[in-house]
Amino acid sequence: MRGRNVTKPFSIAGFVIAEIYMLFVVLAPLRSALPASISYAITAHYGVLAPLTGSMPIPTDYMIWRVLCLALFFGPFGALVGMGLGLVAGAILPKR
DSSP states (O other), X not given: OOOOOOHHHHHHHHHHHHHXXXXXXXXXXXXXXXXXXXXXXXXXXXXXXXXTTSOSOOOHHHHHHHHHHHHHHHHHHHHHHXXXXXXXXXXXXXXX
């Protein structure tokens, strides 16, 4: 007799948790010195020299694009991790 398939709920939960974690990663405060790639990108786009102290606020459109791009990676990989955990949990749970 087959037991309940718990893979789908675990996969959905993994997706949601990964997206929440992605927001924590993206919206976390930056280091005191911006990496060179971000400084050059901000300089090239806005025509101003980004200070190395990190006191310059990050532009909103940059943060929006960062959230959208990272959502494409965090969500599916979180769903895959949830699916793996759901398969393990389904194997461990007793069958009725």
